[in-house]
Amino acid sequence: MERAVNARPRLVVVGGDAAGMSAASQARRWRGPEDLEILALERGRHTSYSACGIPYLVGKTVSTAEELVARDPATFAEKYAISVRTETEATAIDLDRRTVTARGADGSVTEEPFDQLMIATGAVPLRADLPGADAEGVFGVQTLADGIAVRAFVDEERPETAVIVGGGYIGLEMAEAFVQRGLRVLLADSGPEPMGTLDPDMGAQVREALTGMGVDVRQCERVTGLRSEGGRVRAVRTAAGEYPADIVVLGMGVRPGSDLARAAGLRIGPTGGIVVDARMRTSAEGVWAAGDCVETFHRISRAPVAIALGTHANKQGRVAGTNIGGGYARFDGVLGTAITKVCGLEVARTGLNESQAHAAGFAFETASLRSTTRAGYYPGATWMTVKLLAEQRTGRLLGGQIVGWENAAKRIDVLATALWNGMTVEDMAGMDLGYAPPFSPVWDPVLIAARKLAERGGPPARG
Amino acid sequence: MERAVNARPRLVVVGGDAAGMSAASQARRWRGPEDLEILALERGRHTSYSACGIPYLVGKTVSTAEELVARDPATFAEKYAISVRTETEATAIDLDRRTVTARGADGSVTEEPFDQLMIATGAVPLRADLPGADAEGVFGVQTLADGIAVRAFVDEERPETAVIVGGGYIGLEMAEAFVQRGLRVLLADSGPEPMGTLDPDMGAQVREALTGMGVDVRQCERVTGLRSEGGRVRAVRTAAGEYPADIVVLGMGVRPGSDLARAAGLRIGPTGGIVVDARMRTSAEGVWAAGDCVETFHRISRAPVAIALGTHANKQGRVAGTNIGGGYARFDGVLGTAITKVCGLEVARTGLNESQAHAAGFAFETASLRSTTRAGYYPGATWMTVKLLAEQRTGRLLGGQIVGWENAAKRIDVLATALWNGMTVEDMAGMDLGYAPPFSPVWDPVLIAARKLAERGGPPARG
Known part of the structure; x- marks a missing residue:
């Protein structure tokens, strides 16, 4: 915990995906290893992967999980002098002592001091405490590990019937993936039409097309629970009935993963996202945040919004990294494209x-x-x-x-x-x-x- | 020539293609047949066709010439109460007497009075007085009639070797068409790289791709003449040599077809195009112009430009028609897209x-x-x-x-x-x-x- 007087300033990055590693890489472009030490902590096994590519991995449009990884930890170490600890979770931030508590896969706990802190803790899936959601055969598709698990399940267990809960982007893309894999697909969505970010007159065209592709589309059906046998999912229940399922994907949206920041006392906005300014500064000096865990400015409504999307995470991370490195950059909001x-x-x-x-x-x-x-x-x-x-x-x-x-x-x-x-x-x-x-x-x-x-x-x- | 006192006002349109017929149709939307008589004079046989579609007709990507015709004269007569005289050329405009001299296919000449006049006389191909350009097998691809003639020549005469003079859009599209028809294609262009509206570093990529498709691309070669035998073209001559050709397409660009307007005393700009304001008004009261015959405002250079393109012709014609009909519309310039x-x-x-x-x-x-x-x-x-x-x-x-x-x-x-x-x-x-x-x-x-x-x-x- 003691640091030498002449130690380099240290940037700690919490979260090693799009936003965090964009920030780290960009900070490195501005400050060489002699000027800035960079440590990134990543809960999972993978860094810098395309979460948006997961449905294509499941559908075998993309052959291997490695193709979705832009840069692995070894590359960050060798080419960017950024050290990444995977399977290491940040469990607390102490803004007074300026440390992050990190717990490794082996249970070891360290206190990591920082001069600058970059928070990129991503999003948390909304699952509405579904009874039975812990059964085998029930998946989210949030992380690359999720995608690998879904694909392995389809390869090895040969499910015939899939139920997708949620008719947003992920739901649609997973429907495509399962259709490509030859499964019978039922899509259960709580709204009047799929793609709730479209108006219903436009969403209706999506529903008609899905139906034409053989997807059994059930609108206005809220899933109330899952039925399993022997620990394995068998059916999905809604108010309207029960639908058999050998595999279930929960795609009911996400919320900003801001719990760690909230516990540290950072300001959280009405959307549940970390409040940042256009330079991606949080409410605490020297603490930055970017990606799915923040809320951002909607240029048309002029209200804060939380939109989980890789392209924003990349851009915001880059803005944060430029500013951390001593440059000047702004993220000028989103349109919800x-x-x-x-x-x-x-x-x-x-x-x-x-x-x-x-x-x-x-x-x-x-x-x-x-x-x-x-x-x-x-x-x-x-x-x-x-x-x-x-x-x-x-x-x-x-x-x-x-x-x-x-x-x-x-x-x-x-x-x-x-x-x-x-x-x-x-x-x-x-x-x-x-x-x-x-x-x-x-x-x-x-x-x-x-x-x-x-x-x-x-x-x-x-x- | 005498007109009844209670006659409806009369709009005469010179040129029955994109600009002219867009103007006529739009004027009709604003003024019904009881309010406005509309007569359109068209030199050729076809109205409202897609000139941009001609290469696809030749390449048989498009099956028939009829598919390129948006609306024929009968449709204009029946659905829009617009009378169109095809094969009728406007040979003079008298702004004082407010008449157009029209010569029909049979040589008959009439004087057509107008209250409003719409000039949409299109573009004139640049052919640089090439010796031998009148030989059989030498074509422009300016009008639908040209396109039909080229296609018939390829179908019936089975040329094996094509030379295209000019490496602009038309030249490239005709190269594609002839490659699709199985001809050996040589493209002779006077510039350093094809697509002279690109910078040479970008044009070089086009050249490399054309070469990869089997097109023999000759840059910096100005065509000096054509050699023919028995009235039929046999070769194209440049300073560098002579290239055998069973068919030759001249795609050396166009200039505004403003001769009729100039002779009538309308103001012509530095590009050779008719000068119009944003409402498509010419320098004479009640006289409008649109399409390839006018010059327009380039939004970035802020200079007048003449750009022959169907989409501008359509938009400008529509603006003119709205204004002729008593509405208010502006054409706010081009970007050269x-x-x-x-x-x-x-x-x-x-x-x-x-x-x-x-x-x-x-x-x-x-x-x-x-x-x-x-x-x-x-x-x-x-x-x-x-x-x-x-x-x-x-x-x-x-x-x-x-x-x-x-x-x-x-x-x-x-x-x-x-x-x-x-x-x-x-x-x-x-x-x-x-x-x-x-x-x-x-x-x-x-x-x-x-x-x-x-x-x-x-x-x-x-x-």
């Missing part, structure tokens, strides 16, 4: 949906537009629907949603960029986007949707 | 390239970034290069270029939207774009490129 696909159906959203816009106090109008993804005569042209929300009077874009087939969803980036800049739908309608028959109709679908909304009450209704 | 593909290689650009930025007086920096199009571990991830130009000191984006394989090029729309809004590369680097492994690496390539440019001189060069 998200994108996914299920067996060819592409889904994307950004900004506020109708219920979010209501909650944020906006008066708004919407327009939906069905169009082809390419020139109608060009082979491979498929259908897509774009829905836009714009503020009344100002016409400022508030959000957008896309559901469609090949080459539809990445158009969400145009909407996100427009939102980022506070564009009106009238401005958007005139934009000079790329046009050629293999890529777009002569008016890109997002332009037509913007035009439709801009021209509300425009031309007289005739001809 | 363009996109194409050749046998799987995707190419796109927006804003200013290096030589354009120099010419416009900008001091700028560039960054190029090679990245995968999807998460590296996700099947189908391919390579793409993004190049960005940003103004020195301000960091404002000036332009971007993309060359890559599947799912690369439509990302140009993010750059176009950022340019439209005057974003800096620093702002861009933080944007919330859609991320999921099938669609993007965790940092989208355009974000990394922006970050790279934003961080010039940022972190100390170490570690």
Whole structure:
């Protein structure tokens, strides 16, 4: 615990995944090993992996778990002079003494002093204390270890029937994975339509497509418990009945993993996430946080939000690392952009949906537009629907949603960029986007949707 | 010539393609047949077709010419009460008497009075008075009739060797078409690399890909003439030699088709295009123009440009039609966005390239970034290069270029939207774009490129 007077300053990173290791790597870019010692503590076995890739590992779209690991502990040690202790859990932070208590796999406990502390403790799955959730065959898909376990279970136990609880991104992606693996899949979701971050009219298209792929979709069904025999799951219970299951995946969302920070006395916000400023500083001097454990600023609602997504974790971690290293960087908030696909159906959203816009106090109008993804005569042209929300009077874009087939969803980036800049739908309608028959109709679908909304009450209704 | 006192006002449209018919249709939306008579004069046989689709017709990606026609004259007559005279050429405009002289296919000449006049006379191919260009087997690909003729020639005459003169969009797309039809293809281009609207470092990647597809690419070769035998083309001559050719396509670009407007005394700009304001008004009261025949405002260089592209023609025509009909609409300029593909290689650009930025007086920096199009571990991830130009000191984006394989090029729309809004590369680097492994690496390539440019001189060069 005693430190030499001439010791290098020490950065301790709690959590060795996207946010934590981005911060560590970026801090190292700014400060060499002679200037800064870096120690990262990771509860699991893996560092810096793509959690978003887990469903593709299960579906065997991706061959091996190693492919999902961007950098392993040995690489961090050798190339970055960052020492990583895996299977080591941070159990307490003492802000006065400036130490982290770390418990290793063998039960040994050390007190790790820090000058700077980076908290990247990720998210905690919401499981609503489901009775029977500890049975064999019941999985979360939160960590790479979870993904490896699900895949091994499918390989070795040959389940025939899968029930997925929760119809969000993870639920959809796991449905795809299990369909690819040849299982019968039932998806139970508590909302009126799957993909609750879409409006129900758009979510309905997702449900129809899932049904078309052979997924048995049950909406408005809250799971009340799991039935198991001999310690192994057999069925999932809802108010409507019981559904047989050889394997169950719980994908009911996550909350910020802020318990450690809260116990240390750091400020926690209304979303349950650690409060940070744009430089990723927490309420304590020299303590930083990033990733799924923090709450961030939503640029449209102007309210704090907690959104667990690898791309934010990476960006925020990098911002924190630059600032820790003595540089200057800001994370300028999020739009809630998200994108996914299920067996060819592409889904994307950004900004506020109708219920979010209501909650944020906006008066708004919407327009939906069905169009082809390419020139109608060009082979491979498929259908897509774009829905836009714009503020009344100002016409400022508030959000957008896309559901469609090949080459539809990445158009969400145009909407996100427009939102980022506070564009009106009238401005958007005139934009000079790329046009050629293999890529777009002569008016890109997002332009037509913007035009439709801009021209509300425009031309007289005739001809 | 005498008109009844109670006659409806009359709109005459010169040119029945994208711009002209968009204007006519939109004017009709605002003014019913009882309020406005609309007559369109079209020199060719077809109306409202996709000129951009012609290479796909030749390559048999598109089966029939009819698929490229959005609306035929009968549809305009029946559904829009717009009368279209095809094979009828406007030979003169008299602004004092407010008439257009129209010559029909049978040689008959009429004087057509107008209250409002819409000029949409398109573009004229640049052919540089090539000796021998009138031989059989030498084609432009400007009009649908050209496309039908090229396809028929390939079907019936079975040419084995094609020479394409000009390595721009049309040249590349025709190269693809001929490769698909099984011809040996030589592409002769006068610039240092194909796709002269890209910088040479990006154009070089296009050349390498074309070569890989079996196209014989000859750069810095200006075509001096064509050799024919018995009236049929046999070879193309350049300073470097003579290349055998059973068919030759001239794709050396176009100029605004503004001769009729110039002769009528309308103001013509430095690009040779008709001068219009943002409402598409020409220098004469009640006379409008849109499409390839006009010059428009480039939002980054702030200079007039003439860019022949169907999407601009459509948008401008619609703006003109709204204004003619009594509404209010503006065309807010272009960015020079363009996109194409050749046998799987995707190419796109927006804003200013290096030589354009120099010419416009900008001091700028560039960054190029090679990245995968999807998460590296996700099947189908391919390579793409993004190049960005940003103004020195301000960091404002000036332009971007993309060359890559599947799912690369439509990302140009993010750059176009950022340019439209005057974003800096620093702002861009933080944007919330859609991320999921099938669609993007965790940092989208355009974000990394922006970050790279934003961080010039940022972190100390170490570690």
